[in-house]
Amino acid sequence: MINIALDGPAGSGKSTVAKTISKKLDILYLDTGAMYRACGLKCLNEGVDVKDAENVEKVIKDIDLKIYYKDGAQVTCLDGKDVSTDIRKPEVSMLASTVSAHRSVRLKMVEMQREIASSTDCVLDGRDIGSYVLPNAKYKFYVTADSKVRAERRYKELIERGEKVDFDALHQEIIQRDYNDSHRDFAPLVQAEDAILVDTSYMTVEEVVDKIISYIKEG
Ligand code: DC
Numbered sequence: 001m002i003n004i005a006l007d008g009p010a011g012s013g014k015s016t017v018a019k020t021i022s023k024k025l026d027i028l029y030l031d032t033g034a035m036y037r038a039c040g041l042k043c044l045n046e047g048v049d050v051k052d053a054e055n056v057e058k059v060i061k062d063i064d065l066k067i068y069y070k071d072g073a074q075v076t077c078l079d080g081k082d083v084s085t086d087i088r089k090p091e092v093s094m095l096a097s098t099v100s101a102h103r104s105v106r107l108k109m110v111e112m113q114r115e116i117a118s119s120t121d122c123v124l125d126g127r128d129i130g131s132y133v134l135p136n137a138k139y140k141f142y143v144t145a146d147s148k149v150r151a152e153r154r155y156k157e158l159i160e161r162g163e164k165v166d167f168d169a170l171h172q173e174i175i176q177r178d179y180n181d182s183h184r185d186f187a188p189l190v191q192a193e194d195a196i197l198v199d200t201s202y203m204t205v206e207e208v209v210d211k212i213i214s215y216i217k218e219g
Pocket residue numbers: 010011032033034036037093096097100101125126127128129177181
């Protein structure tokens with residue numbers, strides 16, 4: 001089984017890179033952030049405070065979350081509804097970051113991720129794939145970029161999607177999310193010891209993809 005772990009902070013470009021790599025290598029792409037985003041959305045829908053560990057555990061324990069693929073793209077389905085677009089809303093980003101810090105939430109999502117990765121060649125993007133979810137993954141990369149560059153990328157993406165966003169607020173949110181994700185107790189965002197660091201600040205998507213694929217081809 002080929003498992004490629006792509007970890008890194010928000011806006012580092014890892015999802016675009018992961019998607020491209022999955023197409024080039026003809027393997028599955030699993031966006032694990034989408035799963036935590038769906039958990040955040042579930043809490044929002046149920047009126048549960050994402051900081052409330054007890055109620056979060058209750059609501060996520062039996063979450064009806066399904067990941068499937070349509071024309072090669074991941075579809076995230078919550079309570080029977082396709083929420084692939086809803087989970088991208090900026091307000092869901094911070095909810096996902098907060099809810100993902102709960103051990104109960106992570107254990108549940110990690111179980112689903114390991115199941116998918118054990119039966120399919122895939123590239124997974126996330127925060128803890130190389131360090132916790134799949135410590136034996138054959139290929140591990142830590143993709144990062146300067147926080148301002150990452151905020152600029154997210155800003156462009158959201159504007160193109162017709163969202164109204166304030167750049168400085170977005171930048172602050174990215175910094176806050178980096179802090180949350182890397183300071184939680186359980187399976188935080190961290191570069192795995194054996195992961196290759198790729199700083200994408202001044203690289204194009206093609207350059208990043210070529211670099212990663214060349215490492216993979218070298219074995
Ligand atoms: O990659 P993203 O921005 O869609 O992720 C949303 C949040 O989900 C992120 O702030 C932290 C959390 N997350 C995580 O804790 N572990 C993962 N493997 C993926 C995402």
